[in-house]
Each structure stands twice: as C-alpha cells, then as structure tokens.
Amino acid sequence: MTRARRSDNALTRLVRRPGAVVALVFLALLTFAVIFADVVAPIDPLTQDLARARELPSAAHWLGTDGFGRDIYSRLIHGGGSTLGGALLAAVVAMTIGIPLGMLGGYFRGWVDTVVSRFADVFQALPTIVILMAVIGAFGNNNTVAMVALGVAMCEGFIRLARAMTLQVRRELYVDAASVAGITSGSILVRHVFPNIRGPLLVQLSITAGAALLIQAGLGFLGLGTPPPAPSWGGMIDEASDLIYLHPWLLVPTGAIMILSILSFNVLGDALASDRPGGVLAGVRLPWMKPLPVAEQPVAMSELVPADPKAVVSVRDLTVSFTDRNSTFAVVQNVSFDVMPGEALGIVGESGCGKSVTAKALLGLIAPGGKITGGQVTINGTDVVGLSNRELRKVRGTTIALVSQEPMVALDPTFTIGAQLRESIAHHTGRKGRELNDRALELLRLVGMPDPAQAAASYTFQVSGGMAQRAAIALALTGEPDVLVADEPTTALDVTVQAEILDLLRSLRKDLGLAVIIVTHDLGVIADLCDRAVVMYAGQVIEQGAVDTLLTTPTHPYTRALLASMPSHAIPGLPLDAIPGAVPAPRDWPEGCRFAPRCAFATDACRSAPVPILAQHGGLSRCIRVDEVLAQSRNRTEERNIA
Amino acid sequence: MTIEPLLQVDHLQMRFKNPKNRRNTVHAVDDVSFTVAPGEIVGVVGESGSGKSTIGRCILGLETPSDGDIHFDGSDLGAHSKLRNRRDLASRLQVVFQDPYSSLNPFRTIGQTLAEPLQALSRVSDAQADARVRDMLEAVGLPREAADRYPSQFSGGQRQRIGIARALIMEPKLVICDEAVSALDLSTQAQILNLLSKLAADRGLAYIFIAHDLDVVRYISDRTLVLYRGRVMEQGASADVYSRPLHPYTAALHAAAPVTDPVEQRARRTARAKIVRPAPEIGPTTGHAGCPFAARCAFAQEVCTTDRPADTPVGERSVACHMYNATSGHTRQGAGMSGVELAVT
Ligand SMILES: Nc1ncnc2c1ncn2[C@@H]1O[C@H](COP(=O)(O)OP(=O)(O)OP(=O)(O)O)[C@@H](O)[C@H]1O
Ligand code: SF4
Numbered sequence: 001m002t003r004a005r006r007s008d009n010a011l012t013r014l015v016r017r018p019g020a021v022v023a024l025v026f027l028a029l030l031t032f033a034v035i036f037a038d039v040v041a042p043i044d045p046l047t048q049d050l051a052r053a054r055e056l057p058s059a060a061h062w063l064g065t066d067g068f069g070r071d072i073y074s075r076l077i078h079g080g081g082s083t084l085g086g087a088l089l090a091a092v093v094a095m096t097i098g099i100p101l102g103m104l105g106g107y108f109r110g111w112v113d114t115v116v117s118r119f120a121d122v123f124q125a126l127p128t129i130v131i132l133m134a135v136i137g138a139f140g141n142n143n144t145v146a147m148v149a150l151g152v153a154m155c156e157g158f159i160r161l162a163r164a165m166t167l168q169v170r171r172e173l174y175v176d177a178a179s180v181a182g183i184t185s186g187s188i189l190v191r192h193v194f195p196n197i198r199g200p201l202l203v204q205l206s207i208t209a210g211a212a213l214l215i216q217a218g219l220g221f222l223g224l225g226t227p228p229p230a231p232s233w234g235g236m237i238d239e240a241s242d243l244i245y246l247h248p249w250l251l252v253p254t255g256a257i258m259i260l261s262i263l264s265f266n267v268l269g270d271a272l273a274s275d276r277p278g279g280v281l282a283g284v285r286l287p288w289m290k291p292l293p294v295a296e297q298p299v300a301m302s303e304l305v306p307a308d309p310k311a312v313v314s315v316r317d318l319t320v321s322f323t324d325r326n327s328t329f330a331v332v333q334n335v336s337f338d339v340m341p342g343e344a345l346g347i348v349g350e351s352g353c354g355k356s357v358t359a360k361a362l363l364g365l366i367a368p369g370g371k372i373t374g375g376q377v378t379i380n381g382t383d384v385v386g387l388s389n390r391e392l393r394k395v396r397g398t399t400i401a402l403v404s405q406e407p408m409v410a411l412d413p414t415f416t417i418g419a420q421l422r423e424s425i426a427h428h429t430g431r432k433g434r435e436l437n438d439r440a441l442e443l444l445r446l447v448g449m450p451d452p453a454q455a456a457a458s459y460t461f462q463v464s465g466g467m468a469q470r471a472a473i474a475l476a477l478t479g480e481p482d483v484l485v486a487d488e489p490t491t492a493l494d495v496t497v498q499a500e501i502l503d504l505l506r507s508l509r510k511d512l513g514l515a516v517i518i519v520t521h522d523l524g525v526i527a528d529l530c531d532r533a534v535v536m537y538a539g540q541v542i543e544q545g546a547v548d549t550l551l552t553t554p555t556h557p558y559t560r561a562l563l564a565s566m567p568s569h570a571i572p573g574l575p576l577d578a579i580p581g582a583v584p585a586p587r588d589w590p591e592g593c594r595f596a597p598r599c600a601f602a603t604d605a606c607r608s609a610p611v612p613i614l615a616q617h618g619g620l621s622r623c624i625r626v627d628e629v630l631a632q633s634r635n636r637t638e639e640r641n642i643a
Numbered sequence: 644m645t646i647e648p649l650l651q652v653d654h655l656q657m658r659f660k661n662p663k664n665r666r667n668t669v670h671a672v673d674d675v676s677f678t679v680a681p682g683e684i685v686g687v688v689g690e691s692g693s694g695k696s697t698i699g700r701c702i703l704g705l706e707t708p709s710d711g712d713i714h715f716d717g718s719d720l721g722a723h724s725k726l727r728n729r730r731d732l733a734s735r736l737q738v739v740f741q742d743p744y745s746s747l748n749p750f751r752t753i754g755q756t757l758a759e760p761l762q763a764l765s766r767v768s769d770a771q772a773d774a775r776v777r778d779m780l781e782a783v784g785l786p787r788e789a790a791d792r793y794p795s796q797f798s799g800g801q802r803q804r805i806g807i808a809r810a811l812i813m814e815p816k817l818v819i820c821d822e823a824v825s826a827l828d829l830s831t832q833a834q835i836l837n838l839l840s841k842l843a844a845d846r847g848l849a850y851i852f853i854a855h856d857l858d859v860v861r862y863i864s865d866r867t868l869v870l871y872r873g874r875v876m877e878q879g880a881s882a883d884v885y886s887r888p889l890h891p892y893t894a895a896l897h898a899a900a901p902v903t904d905p906v907e908q909r910a911r912r913t914a915r916a917k918i919v920r921p922a923p924e925i926g927p928t929t930g931h932a933g934c935p936f937a938a939r940c941a942f943a944q945e946v947c948t949t950d951r952p953a954d955t956p957v958g959e960r961s962v963a964c965h966m967y968n969a970t971s972g973h974t975r976q977g978a979g980m981s982g983v984e985l986a987v988t
C-alpha cells in the first residue's frame with residue numbers, strides 16, 4: 001500500500017492555519033486542566049468562606065470568589081469535566097447515530113432512505129427539551145443519562161446533513177469509477193464517500209458540541225444535569241445571574257470560558273472542514289519558501305502598434321497582476337492591439353494563457369486580488385484604466401458589452417427573457433412603456449429568435465443552450481454598444497449550434513457595424529469569424545496578424561504547433577504532432593522565451609533573455625527564429641506536394 | 644466466417660421519466676444496435692444530450708437499460724440480465740471519464756486510487772500492488788513518485804493520464820472513453836490521443852470512444868456511430884463516414900465543424916446552408932414518430948415527419964434516412980454527400 005508523504009497529513013495541514021492552532025491549543029490546555037483538575041486547581045471547589053464572598057481577583061483567588069466565598073477558578077476547572085465532557089458526549093452520540101443512518105439513506109435511496117428520513121422527522125418534531133425532561137423524569141437527575149439523551153435528540157441534524165452530502169457525492173465520477181472497478185458498497189462508503197463528506201460533518205460536530213454546551217448550561221441553570229453544589233458552568237451562570245447587580249464580575253470568567261470554548265469548537269470545525277490533502281499545489285508557495293524572481297519586464301509592445309485614431313478599442317501595454325499572500329505576479333503582460341469599427345478580432349491560446357483576463361480587463365472587470373498594473377485601454381477615445389466603478393458602469397453596456405461562455409450566468413432564471421431585456425433597455429436608453437416591449441422584440445428578432453414573442457415570455461431554463469446564448473447576446477445589445485466582447489461564446493455549445501451563433505455574430509457585424517472581440521481556444525472559430533487574430537501564450541502576445549496569413553503560414557512556433565496538433569490535420573494511424581509539456585503557471589514563466597521549454601526550434605539564445613515581439617513577415621511575432629520556422633514550413637509543403 | 648464480437652448491443656432502449664411531468668418520458672437511447680470486435684475502436688459522436696454517455700453507462704452497469712440486450716465477452720448485461728454481481732466484469736470492462744477533476748477522489752493518493760481495484764479483485768500483496776501501480780504510471784507517462792501524491796497536485800492532462808492508468812491497471816479488454824479528451828487543451832488533447840492510440844495498439848484494447856468532436860473520432864476510431872436524439876443516424880468505417888457522409892445530419896455535423904483554413908472554411912459555410920435550414924430549431928421535438936432530424940433537415944418531406952426511417956444498408960454502411968430507402972416514398976435518392984459538396988439527385 002502506498003502512503004502519503006509524511007509532511008502531508010491532516011495534522012500538519014491543520015497547524016498551517018493560525019486560527020486553528022490557537023483553538024487547538026486552547027482546547028488542549030482546557031482538557032489538560034480539567035483532567036488534572038486537582039493539581040491545576042488545588043483549592044477545593046466546594047469549600048465555602050462566607051467572610052471572603054464576592055471578591056474580585058487576587059493572588060489567593062485568581063478569578064475571585066462567588067457568593068459563598070468559593071474559588072471561581074477552581075469551580076470552573078472542576079466543573080469543566082461534567083460540562084465539556086457532557087457536551088462532547090452528546091455530540092459524539094448524535095454523530096455516531098446520525099452519520100451512518102444518513103449515509104445509508106443517501107447511498108441506497110429507495111426504502112432505506114424512506115425509513116431513515118421518517119426517523120429523522122420524529123426527532124425534528126419532538127422538542128429537545130421535552131425529550132430531556134422525559135428522560136430525566138424516568139432515570140433521575142444524572143448528567144450522563146441526560147447527555148446521552150441529548151445526543152439522541154440531536155442526531156437529526158447529522159442524519160440530514162450526511163444524507164444530503166452522500167446524495168451529492170454518490171454522483172461523483174470517482175464513485176462510478178470505483179463501482180465499475182468492482183468495489184463493494186461498504187468500501188465505497190468508507191473510502192470514497194465518507195472522506196468527502198467529512199468536512200461539513202465536522203462543522204456539524206462543532207456546532208452540535210457548542211449547542212450541547214449551551215443546553216447543558218441551560219440544564220444547570222434549571223438546576224438539572226449536574227446537581228449543586230457540585231460545580232458546573234451552567235450552574236455557575238445561574239448563580240452569577242442571581243448576583244448580577246451585587247457582583248457582576250461573577251459572570252465574566254464563566255461567560256468568557258464558555259464563549260471561548262464554543263468559538264474554539266467552531267474555528268476548529270471550520271479548519272478541518274476546508275482541509276484538503278495535497279493543497280500545496282505546484283506553483284503555490286508557502287511563506288517560508290523563497291519567492292520566485294518575477295520574469296523581467298519584456299520589451300514594450302506599444303511602439304509596434306501605431307496609434308490609429310479610428311480604432312474603437314485601443315489597448316497599449318496592458319498588464320494585469322494578481323497579489324496573494326506572498327507576492328504580486330503578472331498574469332498578462334504588455335498586451336497591445338487595436339480593433340477597428342465593425343472588425344472581428346480573435347484572441348486565441350490554450351487555457352491559462354491570459355485570454356479571458358485580457359478580455360475582461362477591457363471592461364474593467366478584474367477578479368478580486370487582481371489589478372491593472374500598467375498600460376492603457378482606450379474605448380471610443382476614453383481611457384478606462386483607473387476609472388471608478390461608477391464611471392465604468394456608464395461605459396459598460398453602452399460602448400462595450402460582454403457575452404460569456406455560460407449564458408445562464410448572464411441571465412436571471414427568475415425573470416422572463418423579455419422582462420430582463422425591458423429592464424436593461426429602460427436602464428440604458430430611458431425608453432418607456434410600449435416602446436420598451438417593441439425594442440425587446442426587435443432585438444430578439446435581430447438575434448434570430450424564430451418566435452420573438454414566445455422567446456420573450458420564456459424563462460431561461462425553458463430554452464436550449466443555443467437559444468439562451470442568443471438571448472444573452474440580445475441582452476448585451478440593449479445598450480447599443482459599439483464593441484461586443486465574447487468570451488468563449490460557443491464553447492459550451494454543439495458544433496451545429498456553434499455555427500449558428502457564429503453566423504449571428506457575423507450578421508451583427510454587417511448589419512450594426514459592431515466590432516467583435518472573440519476569445520476562443522478553437523482556431524477554426526477564428527478562421528470562421530475573424531479578420532485578425534492575437535495569439536497568446538503565458539500572458540504575452542506571441543503572434544498577431546491577419547487571419548488569412550496567420551493560420552496558413554504562422555511565423556511563431558507556438559501557433560504552428562497548435563495548428564499541427566489538431567486532430568483534423570492528422571492522418572489516422574500516425575501519431576499527432578503533440579506539443580510536449582504544458583503551459584507554465586504565471587510563477588513558473590521562464591526567463592527567456594516563455595515557449596522555449598516546449599519549442600522544437602529553441603536554441604540557447606532563446607533561453608538567455610526575454611524575447612521581444614517584432615514586426616516581421618507582415619505581422620508581429622515574438623520569436624528570434626522566424627526565418628527558420630518559415631523555411632521549414634516551406635520544405636514541408638514541398639515534400640507534401642511531391643508526395 | 645466473422646470473428647465473434649467482444650460486445651454486442653441489440654435494440655438498446657433507455658427511457659428516463661421526466662421528474663416534472665410524469666407522462667413525458669425522455670428517450671435517451673432509442674433502439675441502438677452495434678458491435679465492437681476485439682481490439683476495435685468504435686467512435687460514438689453526437690451533440691450533447693444525444694444519448695452517448697447513457698449508452699456507455701448502460702454497458703458499464705451504472706444504469707439499468709429499459710429494454711434491449713447487451714452481450715459482453717460471454718456475459719449478458721442487458722435489460723433482463725440476471726447478473727447480480729458485476730465484480731468479475733471489472734477486470735475486463737473499464738471506463739475513462741471526461742471530467743479529470745471529479746473522477747479522482749481528492750482524499751486518496753494516486754497510489755491508493757490505483758491499487759484499490761487490484762487489491763479488491765485479485766489477491767496481491769501490498770508490495771506487488773505498489774509495483775504494478777508505479778509501472779502503470781510509467782506506462783501512461785507519469786513519474787513513479789506520482790503514486791504518493793494527491794489529485795490536486797496534478798494538472799488536467801496529468802489527471803486524465805491517471806484516469807487512464809486506473810482503467811488499464813486491471814488489463815481490461817474494453818475501455819469506454821466517455822469524452823476522455825474533451826475537457827483538455829489542444830496540445831494536451833493531442834498527447835492523450837497519442838497515449839490512447841499507443842496503449843490500444845500495444846495491448847490489443849478495444850475502445851468505445853465517445854466524443855462530440857467528429858475530427859477526434861475520425862482520427863482515433865476504426866468505425867463511427869453518428870447519434871442524434873438517442874438514435875443511430877449512420878454507422879460505418881470512420882474514413883467513409885468522414886470523407887463521404889451519407890446522412891444529412893452527418894453532413895451537417897461535418898460542415899459545421901470549423902476548419903482552420905479560412906478559404907476552406909468559407910466553402911464549408913456555404914455547404915452547410917444547403918444541408919441545414921437557416922431557421923434555428925424551435926425546441927426539442929417530442930414526437931417519437933418520424934425522423935428526429937426533420938425539423939432542421941433541408942431535404943425533409945412529408946414522409947420524414949410521419950414515418951421513422953429504417954436502418955438501411957448502403958454498401959458497408961447503415962443509414963437511417965428515407966432518401967436511401969427506395970420504398971420509403973421520399974422523392975429524392977441520396978447518393979452521399981461528399982465533404983462539402985452535396986450529391987443529391
Ligand atoms: N438520470 C437522468 N434522469 C433524467 N434524464 C436523464 C438522465 N440522464 C440522462 N438524461 C437525459 O438523457 C438524454 C441523453 O443524455 P446523455 O447524458 O446520454 O447525453 P450525451 O450525449 O452524453 O451529452 P453530453 O455530451 O452533454 O454529455 C438527455 O436528454 C438527458 O437530459
Ligand atoms: S524564440 Fe526560440 S524558443 Fe521561442 S519560439 Fe522562437 S524559436 Fe522557439
């Protein structure tokens with residue numbers, strides 16, 4: 001059997017969280033003190049000294065004395081056993097009954113589930129305090145019995161949670177894979193389901209322990225559970241509340257220790273719940289690791305793209321950086337391009353190359369933790385970098401609009417498509433009444449809805465993915481923008497539907513003069529829709545040019561390799577021209593040419609210094625060996641022509 | 644004499660009840676028949692919701708079919724199967740899933756995940772299992788130390804390699820690859836396709852290769868099944884299906900997949916307009932009679948909406964379209980739709 005590396009077990013992961021460490025230390029100290037109460041608090045908790053009643057803390061009585069002159073510190077420590085132990089007992093009983101039942105119900109469903117759910121219903125219907133009173137009535141006032149009963153009464157929460165979580169996890173593919181592999185249901189439950197529902201159950205455990213602590217204290221307050229004069233936290237709160245005006249201090253130590261205990265349970269539960277093995281991802285650095293040197297600023301690209309006053313979008317040296325606990329690192333660097341009115345520009349590359357960050361930055365949309373750290377983005381003459389959110393909102397929608405991969409995210413499932421369009425039209429254009437509706441129908445017709453009236457009356461969940469994307473495009477058009485940014489608008493769609501959406505974007509360009517910036521990983525989509533393309537790799541533009549030449553005679557080895565790795569270009573039976581390795585994460589970008597580790601043309605010169613992007617062969621290319629690349633392509637074509 | 648097929652699927656049916664409307668059932672798989680020979684790679688293409696995954700899940704026993712027969716390597720797995728315990732199948736029939744993220748248990752090391760079926764099904768010692776796990780990891784192009792790490796420490800492409808290792812460690816005869824490369828980037832996809840091809844050739848594996856990308860299926864599979872709304876529209880040798888589509892839906896799929904040559908792409912766009920009606924579909928057709936593609940087909944006639952097209956043999960292929968059936972009453976005779984040009988007389 002293989003074993004996890006030593007440094008990666010639940011405990012070592014836990015101690016990386018400062019909050020959890022404090023909670024753990026607190027609970028450990030408390031447990032220690034309670035177990036060795038006689039040593040830690042040698043004063044007898046029952047000894048009264050009426051002469052020294054209601055004293056504030058002193059050297060003799062660290063936390064003062066109560067109404068009978070008993071030492072509060074000692075009573076807290078000695079009373080902790082029954083209180084904490086009782087609360088834990090109740091929580092453990094609830095867990096032991098609830099988790100297996102809930103998991104069985106959720107996993108096997110059918111009649112097992114029905115029985116389990118009815119069982120849970122019974123305990124939900126009966127008030128906890130009634131159950132407790134009945135049990136105390138039957139078995140006498142005994143803390144252990146009361147706490148076991150409390151546990152049974154509280155098992156309902158565990159049943160429901162375990163059941164709901166199991167229902168969810170059993171749909172995971174690894175559960176399917178295990179059952180295909182012939183693993184028994186029991187093993188699947190223990191090995192695959194339980195570890196994945198453990199987190200929320202631990203939170204439930206801490207909540208239950210906290211609640212049990214309160215109920216236990218409540219019982220003490222009622223004079224039940226632990227019979228006085230034996231100390232218990234609940235009993236002490238009861239006594240303190242009697243003296244609240246005479247000696248308010250009395251409430252402080254007991255209240256504080258209860259609050260701290262409950263808090264510690266919750267913090268610990270939270271930390272355990274979010275625990276994941278292998279959390280130390282490649283590329284994620286811990287504080288004590290040496291930070292990576294951020295790759296040197298590459299040569300500015302802006303000079304290569306001459307300013308054109310006609311451009312509707314003009315991006316110059318756009319740099320976007322993210323900050324985490326340890327450092328700030330760029331994910332997009334010195335990106336420059338222009339888009340003319342009515343033009344379609346494609347941004348293409350593999351995942352993680354910075355396409356979406358670039359596209360969203362055009363609208364001033366940057367995820368939390370990120371920031372535009374350099375460059376300008378000029379939309380219709382206005383530089384939007386550094387605009388406030390209010391100013392940005394004016395630009396968004398009316399000048400530049402966004403369509404995303406998931407139309408369902410842009411659309412609200414609780415309103416009809418028509419209602420959302422009308423609201424947005426009213427917001428952008430100030431139209432009212434009938435005009436609103438007419439415009440909404442006009443837009444739906446424009447995006448090719450076969451029956452605009454019916455579409456307007458539909459909710460998003462009633463239409464297919466392609467229709468939803470049309471509706472999302474209609475919504476983006478409500479503010480009559482000049483530029484539409486479409487981030488993978490067809491990736492979630494089937495090819496036949498994708499073709500229709502691309503047709504739609506083409507007709508919008510023609511009919512409205514709309515400029516389109518489309519982000520995609522599919523070079524075919526670029527060929528279909530775009531005039532020009534920007535190819536990105538590891539946060540940089542590596543090639544830029546007219547689509548007709550870029551896709552037929554690429555100058556950059558990455559563009560060339562991407563084209564070659566497409567299965568449509570492959571001959572069955574022969575291996576595909578795969579690019580070795582993978583796109584590096586931003587922190588692992590190499591010093592020199594970022595593509596060098598994967599490039600078939602790489603030489604030492606490529607690795608020694610950042611490679612600038614240069615105007616060459618009719619386009620822009622970030623490669624020092626363009627001539628060799630083109631020569632090899634020519635040879636290949638000749639070979640193929642001869643063969 | 645023909646070779647005994649490894650897998651034979653006959654008239655497979657899978658109906659799901661619509662939870663919101665009891666009377667409305669979804670025909671996820673509607674009378675699907677095909678075979679897989681030992682060592683053969685059969686591709687299944689179709690758009691999302693066409694029933695591709697459901698066919699795979701029925702074969703794997705993750706769903707119980709509503710009707711139909713499935714025979715795999717001497718075992719009956721169909722709707723009326725008496726087989727209670729599929730454990731002994733596990734070593735012969737395996738799966739690689741699409742989602743490299745949800746298909747690995749985040750709480751178990753790669754070694755634990757891979758060793759689990761080995762230890763459950765064959766009595767091997769810990770040391771033997773560990774050695775086989777590490778050998779398998781090497782075979783899929785990962786370092787042997789990968790066994791000690793957790794899924795979160797791997798990229799999507801690496802996880803897919805792990806998924807392949809898990810499927811192959813039991814030395815199965817048939818592996819169902821359900822969109823096994825669809826979630827991957829182009830360069831990673833090429834790496835995984837090469838790996839799958841190599842493993843199939845080295846080990847004599849058969850695959851059912853489920854994908855929505857016609858190019859991927861053409862590249863990897865010997866034969867292709869084209870699925871639309873739970874029905875097989877066309878099946879035959881991949882090279883033929885791709886170079887000379889017979890069924891209008893296959894031709895539409897082909898013409899809709901964009902190519903990277905801008906000039907050729909413009910030609911495809913023109914061709915597509917001739918096969919698919921320009922008006923987009925209005926919604927899922929619920930009717931069971933007729934051809935499922937009729938709402939979008941440029942060649943649809945009266946008979947297409949009333950009669951279900953029979954699977955008609957055309958050469959080595961089988962096509963479910965009235966145009967290929969002389970007695971159907973359709974006035975056109977299909978003669979294949981080669982690439983971008985339509986040859987309908
Ligand atoms: N458990 C289920 N309950 C109800 N309907 C289902 C269930 N599973 C699948 N379906 C329906 O069956 C049809 C076929 O589904 P299936 O998952 O096989 O499609 P697919 O071709 O694999 O699609 P994708 O490419 O999106 O994975 C769909 O209409 C789907 O909604
Ligand atoms: S600069 Fe060198 S390593 Fe980079 S792409 Fe060009 S040839 Fe390859």
Ligand code: SF4
Pocket residue numbers: 890891892934935936937938940941942943944947952963964965966
């Ligand atoms: S049967 Fe009719 S509708 Fe269906 S594909 Fe053939 S011609 Fe088109």
Ligand SMILES: [Mg+2]
Pocket residue numbers: 695696822
């Ligand atoms: Mg599927």
